[in-house]
Amino acid sequence: MPRFDLEKCHLGGLELWLRYWYRRGPRFAYYQQQLKKTSRLAPPELERFQNRKLQALITQSYQHIPYYRDLMDQLKLKPHDIQTKQDLRKLPFLTKKLVTDNYDKLIHPHKRNFLSKVACTSGTTGSPGKFMRSFDSINFEHAAVWRQWQFAGDTGKRRITLRGEVVVPMAQSEPPYWRYNPANQELLMCGFHLNEKTGRAYIEKILKFQPEILSSYPSNAYRLAHLFKKHRINYRFQAVFTSSEELSPRMKDYIEAVFQTQVYDWYGQSERVAAIAHCQAGRYHIQEDYSLVELVPHEQQFEIVGTHLFNDLMPLIRYRTGDMVSPALKPCRCGSSFRCVESISGRSCAYILTPEGYKISAANHIFHGVEHLLEAQLYQDHPEVLTIYYVPDTDFTNDDRQKLLTNAIANTSPRFQVILKEVSHIARGANGKFQSIVNLLAQHEPLSEMPDVLSAV
Template identity: 50%
Template sequence: MAPFFELQGWVKKVYRQGPIFSEYLRRLERSANYGPDRLRRLQNIQLKKIIHHCYFNVPYYRDLFRALKLTPQSFQTVDDLQKIPMMDKSTVIDNYEKLVAWKRKNILCRVGSTSGSTGRPTAFFRDYESINFENASVWRHWRQAGDFGKKRVTLRGEIIVPAKQASPPFWKYNSANRELLMSGYHLSPDNAPSYIHALLAFEPKVLYCYPSTAYLLAKFFKYSAKQYCFDSIFTSSESLEPDIRAFIEETFESRIYDWYGQAERVAAIAQCPSGQYHIQEDYSIVELIKTSCGDELVGTHLYNFVMPLLRYRTNDYVTSLSENCSCGSAFRIVAKILGRNYGYILTPEGYRISIMNHIPRGIDNLLETQFCQEKQGELIINILTNGKFSEQDRKRLVQNTLAHTSPRMRVIVKEVDGIPRGPNGKFVSIINKLEAVN
């Protein structure tokens, strides 16, 4: 199996890091230093190209532009995007066939998908160029943090070994990236010693992970009194809460550089070495639309020609800041990224509570906590412990939950052997099954 796995790693590298990748990376490292005017010029040039393509090759936009009496010449600058309406996931579902530029659809295209709270999966095509562009954008982020291809451990949602495998190794070496790919699914109290042993033996410099997998790994290191320092840690794909960040950074004596993206690839936000979150202005065109939940990220592709999305509502929200960053970047800064499709718990009083991460705070011996509501007035807390969770810990957990939800809530604490991951291996902290009946 190993040679086949290795081969896969090299094929992926050749596909995602070809000559186009290198050219994109060069360009992106230049535009990282552009001022606002030059960035806007770059966006305008790229926008005109994609609009021209949409008009002639994408049936959905051809019909839309004709209905609005618009031609490619109607779009000279980013501001002209206001001439067309915003679209969202339901637009994509309803117009799927018409949104694909079929002449650009080929064997090198890939599909990304989202499931979302509605349970209707949506597929998004990405072409070879846009995948290489995306990869170059992520590499720029890594390089800005000082990682030019260091030895790394990746602990995310990919299937590395079969789910039913019960004994180590739960990892494989990918020589193409000098990377130890570890399974996020098998990281449990029982398997923790073997993970720690393998990681210490490998001596990685950087860690690529979800916040939830890094947090769990950090807890295992802490409980086993083992120490390890990374040069840097890169997180993405899940919300990174301040207390989780602080715990991981303290345990591994390392800085976290967080990245925000989405399956649709219409907006990216990266944390710079000064610690600020910057909208990647040369990745796409991002509008911030004021709503009661915060500013919604609305993005326009500049590089995906097989299924271009124009003014796509991400249903992700940020709080924006109008400040300059000490790193010198002209990219806009956001103060906080509010995750998508927040789960919530409904109290007997009818309040919706979506922030639950402070409930387990300060309670020892807890590794993972998941809040699950199936009935009104009742809350099940699934907990993964280190085996030393006491009756007193349980009482504190229940008390905290009552204090932060409602004193009338019936709380059931269930110790479990593992908490199954959601789509793409992401940790889901709140599951609300009431949604189905509401």
Template identity: 35%
Template sequence: MIPELDKFPRLEKKLVSTYYNSPYHFQNLVVSTYGYYYRRQNLNAEVSSRLRELEKTQYYTRSELENYQNKKLKLLIKHAYENVPYYHRIFRSNNLTPEDIKSKNDLVKLPYLTKEDIRINFNDLIAKNYETRKLQLVHTSGTTGSPLEFYWDTNVMLMENAFIRRHWSWAGFGLKDWRVTLRGNVIVPLSQKKGPFWRYNYPEKQVFFSSFHMNPDTLPEYVKEIRNISPKAIQGYPSTVYTLARYMRENDIKIPVSAVFTSSEPIYPVQREVIEDQFQCKIYDLYGLSERTAAAGQCSNGNYHIYSEYGIIELLNNDGIITDSGEFGEIVSTGLNNYGMPLIRYKTGDGTKFRDESCECGINLSLMDPVETKLDDMILTPDGNLLSPSVLTHPFKPMVNIEKSQIIQEAKDKLIIKIVKKPGYSEKDSEILLKELHERVGFEMGIELDFVEDILRTKAGKYRWIVSKVYTNSN
């Protein structure tokens, strides 16, 4: 897909066909025209104003940040009560008024909002004082098999741009610096076999590389072009950047950059290690949601700072109790910037822990652990234990003869391991892998190895390493 073209479905089919059948240089012109339009959005006075505010609030004291959050929350609650039919009904049925929600501590008075609630009450969640034609309809990528739609208003889009620019600034990266992007943009046809597999967005000083054409035959071309570009930063999905970095490690190639910006997928320790080594820099990971209710960014010290100005995060443990520092829980988030379709106490399905400490980087935004996984991507063992994907990366570390892998939990006592073999793969590799996996999931778990030609990404270009079909049903 040409970047962002999916937001214009009526034009999409005709424009995509014209774009794909055009010469390389004309395609660069199309992508750059999009970049010019997008850059105007990113550099307008409203975004710059919001960015200046965020540059101040990140240094607020904890009490100042809490007051800032509560002020934004009270405005949102009043708006939701007066203009959003779903929330007006929720308040009335619980004998509440906006005055009952004065701080984030009062949010417990309201029920949670689930994905199913959004589907059932979609129209009633849209604010009556907003015209839907002026809102942007978006959807999750649907990696769990059940995409979700919702609306963004203009303010949340402007704020998103400001938050991203602040995150970049933590790494010393600005809009005048070149970056290479390895995400889900289908910038050349999937059927194309011959390069170039990248397109230039000159106004944004950005080069889009296809995530769908990366293989041992094409990766030398990727490396050569990236060296020619000499970007200051690499931006992409962890799995995509890791594919490139692993090829570089196998061929003793290093390309120093100032930062690697990752997002949209969990990042595992082995990926972080290889990426940071081959690109000779730190990863600045970003946690966020298409629902725009919560976000956290990694600073120069490697800590994840919660964006307090973005949304309020609560953590819900397995017993259904709101937990505090040190205990793992599901993220329940309230977005503070989207008035067109507010989502209050939204159950994200993501899990993390709060950290009750300060960061030496000087930013005062609260800390949390990395969001390693979706809860429904954890492995549930026969004896009832939940295993993070990070635990299961270790058996694969010595598996130099595996090109790609994917773990699918079909039942509580059955795992299927999809494997794309390299030429040197042998029965000994299978024996070692099965032994190491059994030591972590238990010998009651049946494990089947399924050797395949390839493991496909989703339509959004994302890659799910663990697919659990049992956790959601058992929780």
């Protein structure tokens, strides 16, 4: 077992323990039990459960959340007017802009305390935003994720995690590109350093560590699978858990074939208004006991609109995610009463290419803690230059600008020349969707042995 070295860990040891404690706080075990029961509910019981939770949410929101009290008064609605999921339609949609404009009015004044957390989103399908989570809702979220892991046979098995955090400094050019996290008994591997040159070191470490579970961004799991195949090394994971990026069927098949396993994908957002997860039969199911999800028709697809059931600190009701699902073509054989969908789209697969050759697809860390940003986009048209277009609001200060610059360098490469460009508007892509990352180099990148994740979509 590798020893944990606090001094060498880019993610502070204290931070890792704090995160563990936040996720598995006093209500974690309670929610695990509750979720086990609600996953087995028949449709009529499930609907009664949802309506009960909704009635409590609406009553609380009317009594304590100024935004909803004003809105319902304007619409001449009282809590008893909203009893069922169908009644929710009496309220208008909520958008990220409305949340930003009414941030303080959406917070329950008596539930906010030192354990509450602010979550930021980079806005892969819209502008950056921030949301408040209660300690209780963080416990609930992780109990819900754990339910999927347990269905897949993971009861706390040896795992490696290969996601979007900078585990070791970006400038580091020699192994180890990983750290042991004793809080979760996992090996945290740095996804940014994973490439053709470093692949062998990653493989040797994995063979030595012998994990049974891989928890990863789809693009990282795909690259890792390619490296194992290239080096002709057989390795079997009991399960691969992916989340936070779009998982294409081709990527899923490739990862499953190389690692002789099943991929379990989890769809969620920073707002946590909807979760969709793969079952044991490999199909996506809306987690109906996690939130209330409406599928609103949009061209050939359906937009995911979600309502919190477990975050009474800042309840989001009828929140538009901008993400789309395709309806299921046939029912799932697993027997779950949760609705099934065929596919999910909307999560960005674009990336920034650093001078060291690392691909960075998660922009969240760059905007973390930068206040008063309306929109921002990472743009690259030169190997050593990163441009950030941003639309400030009227309170944007020099401190915000400095924070953005510092974050950008710390989370990409010290070799980047970072240019901040203030603009009044950021142009949308051809499909009308906001793009948080635009990389012109990626379109001209020479073909290499490493299959690009974009070609697999």
